[in-house]
Amino acid sequence: MNDNDKPARKYSSPLIKKILSEIPPIMELQVHTKMTLAARLDDIITARGWSNGEFAKKVNKNPSEISKWLSGTHNFTIDTLAEIALALNMSVAELFAPEPEQVINKVHVIIPVKNVEQSVRYITPVTADGNSKYYSHASNRK
Amino acid sequence: MVELRQFSGRKATIYSVILGNDNATLLDHFVQENAIKFEYEVDYIMTSLRKMSNVTGVREKFFKLNEGKPGDGKAQSR
Numbered sequence: 221m222n223d224n225d226k227p228a229r230k231y232s233s234p235l236i237k238k239i240l241s242e243i244p245p246i247m248e249l250q251v252h253t254k255m256t257l258a259a260r261l262d263d264i265i266t267a268r269g270w271s272n273g274e275f276a277k278k279v280n281k282n283p284s285e286i287s288k289w290l291s292g293t294h295n296f297t298i299d300t301l302a303e304i305a306l307a308l309n310m311s312v313a314e315l316f317a318p319e320p321e322q323v324i325n326k327v328h329v330i331i332p333v334k335n336v337e338q339s340v341r342y343i344t345p346v347t348a349d350g351n352s353k354y355y356s357h358a359s360n361r362k
Numbered sequence: 363m364v365e366l367r368q369f370s371g372r373k374a375t376i377y378s379v380i381l382g383n384d385n386a387t388l389l390d391h392f393v394q395e396n397a398i399k400f401e402y403e404v405d406y407i408m409t410s411l412r413k414m415s416n417v418t419g420v421r422e423k424f425f426k427l428n429e430g431k432p433g434d435g436k437a438q439s440r
């Protein structure tokens with residue numbers, strides 16, 4: 221194995237660990253709110269196929285202002301959030317709604333099975349319609 | 363290169379570098395040099411890195427890619 225292929229060694233920094241343990245809860249919440257809002261905005265803009273410049277035109281701002289908004293450090297005012305919500309045709313509250321996790325509800329898996337005993341029964345889950353149905357089969361493989 | 367345990371989460375893994383026989387990473391040195399004089403900023407950076415690793419992922423827009431160079435604050439359109 222080439223040295224470059226080896227995974228990096230895990231390292232725990234006592235200094236950083238100490239600093240993180242002393243972060244005030246208010247800073248934790250402020251950073252969390254700013255960064256998740258910026259990420260949500262970025263995701264919405266990307267999902268609509270807009271560039272920062274195109275979004276800037278919709279909210280009547282300079283592109284540099286959009287860069288600040290998406291940096292995760294911007295302290296938005298209520299007025300600005302209202303302008304953004306209007307441009308996106310959303311409510312202000314929806315800007316803070318978490319993006320739903322993508323759930324894979326249909327997976328096609330083939331598992332080769334050899335020499336199953338006749339007496340063995342096996343089940344096949346059917347999840348395409350979202351229900352937990354199971355079909356039971358008697359093995360007829362030899 | 364080492365994987366930083368404090369910044370390894372479900373969204374991203376952040377790495378730093380240990381030079382030669384040093385015991386600390388370059389990030390440790392940065393923190394050590396600035397933690398007292400710029401306490402708020404260092405705390406903010408550490409909190410941000412932790413959020414990136416656990417919540418938002420690492421996004422290019424969270425960084426100034428050309429920090430210190432002319433036009434580093436200028437918006438880049440796609």
